[in-house]
Amino acid sequence: MKLIIEQILNGLTIGSFYSLIALGYSMVYGVMKLINFAHGDLFTFGSYLGYTFLVMGTAYVTSTLGVWGGMAAAMLIAAAGTGILGLIVERIAYRPIYPAGRLPAVVSALGASIFIQNAIMVIWGARPQAYTSDVIPNYMLNIAGLRINLLQIIILLLSFLLMGILYYVVQKTTFGAAIRASALDRETAALMGININLIIFFIFALGPALGGVAGVMVGIYYRKISFVMGWNYGLKAFTATILGGIGNIPGAMIGGLILGVLEMLGSTYISTAYKDVFVFLVLILVLIFRPTGLLGEKVAEKV
């Protein structure tokens, strides 16, 4: 019983990383109908930015900001840096290519992904880096016999808070309605007076920013980051996006959490080696029986 609860908690933690990354995929796909393959690498970039801040500024962090302040500052810096990079990628790699159609844009996204990944390797080196323990201490808690890491709780709460804010903005405000309208039909939305450029700016800044925060969280949680981890996390997060229904923002959140929990339970009760196989199998089964994902609506096809 204890094991189950611990594993579900671990699963939710990993799942919240997936959710935060998946939100970026989903928002971009919703409005642009583009799979932003560079998103996983933007996430890695955020992780490295946080690392740089925490390690280069260790003295400053420990003396003035304190542990929590340091983490918060790292997340803010990562979010800002990744958001800006996201906008640059959109401007350079996607905007000139939209008119040519969807497939060239996908290839360009792959190119951008390869570029960013290798740029990270050139800047920070090919060896994995570590968030050191003097800026990120361990706080193991013992609650009713369960061994829980305090950082895990904080990561969970913070990601739920971020997702909650995003959910509120997208589902309840006028601006959110504009985003949803653009996702349904970009041309018509533009004709109704929605500033599409502002929406694109927003999604390409906010999506990667959330990914950057997730990057710092992964660094805090696992301590070790490497320049290739974007592929793996990106793939899982993209899977989560599809699982929840692509383009659907609550779907991405739920898809990520489900995926994380499935992964942890699969690795506990089935086999650690086959946990990813298990995840992808579930995805394929869901898609066979519900081709639009868990929360995706069936849309009548326009001919």
Next chain:
Amino acid sequence: MKLKSVNGYERKFKEKNNWFIIIVVLLFVLFPILIKNNYIIDVAFFFGIYTLLGLSLNIVLGEVGLFDLGHMGFAAIGAYTTAILNTRFGIPVLVLLPVSAIAAAVFAYLVCSPIIHLRGDYLCIVTIGMGEIIRLTLLNNPFGLTGGPNGVFGISFPCIGSLLVVDNSLKYYYFVWIVVGLSVIALIRLQNSRIGRAWNYVREDVIAAEASGVDVRYYKLLAFILGAALAGIAGNIYATKLMIVSPESFTFMESCLLFCIVLIGGMGSIPGVFIGAAAISLFPEIFQPFAQYRMLFFGAVVILMMMFRPGGVWPRQRGQMEIESVFMRAKKSVM
């Protein structure tokens, strides 16, 4: 009457290009004789392997427009079939060439049957999942067959008795390019057949194709099966050349590179596949001196390519010619 005129155009196009094709073929035949550098010949061999893989993905992605980002999985099936049957049972590698093709094709049939109705990005993610499942399964050494992360090693050379043993770079070079040549001939015949036309119809407009009585499901599956078979052949040759197969050769990244091959060259264009494969396989070699910066360049070049030639370097000509011929006939009848 209508078809005749279209074919007339094609014949003209072919005649114009006959000399070009002869020169290219001669270049491929003479190249290793002129350049006696084994390293360069090996690079040309891998160029051939990538061409073969590109051609196989071109059937699925280029001809039918199905997003397949797990295509390396089929090559893995072919390579591992060869490796396991050869090392365990000593079956000659050349006999295993068709066996790998059939194994990959059967696998594609079984796996793709339930998912073939998915469209666009959903198919894309399912094929990614499929490719990853294959790779992870191979990595985990099921039944002690695949050797886990180390893979299977000690695959023998392809040979016909003791008459002809393919055992050096030069022979491998000719081996792979003969297979590529035969595949190209077969694929061109396929492009001009009823099947090829049905494929392109499905790619351009699924609903219209279905409405005109094209069995969409059948033709999509056929594309996957043929593409997988060709990838299986490529996997077989790859396995015998390296004499070892391991899961790290069949990653998601490799599938993405194949995707780039088809789109850099131009969807459904066979000469385009050659150009794309050349870009993918030769680029890292040419930029060897820049070591860690080369993939950085590669990413930038891919973006620039899509910016300036989004249709690919050598787009498929056929569609345009047909429109032209119909258009000209319409003009004539007006006059």
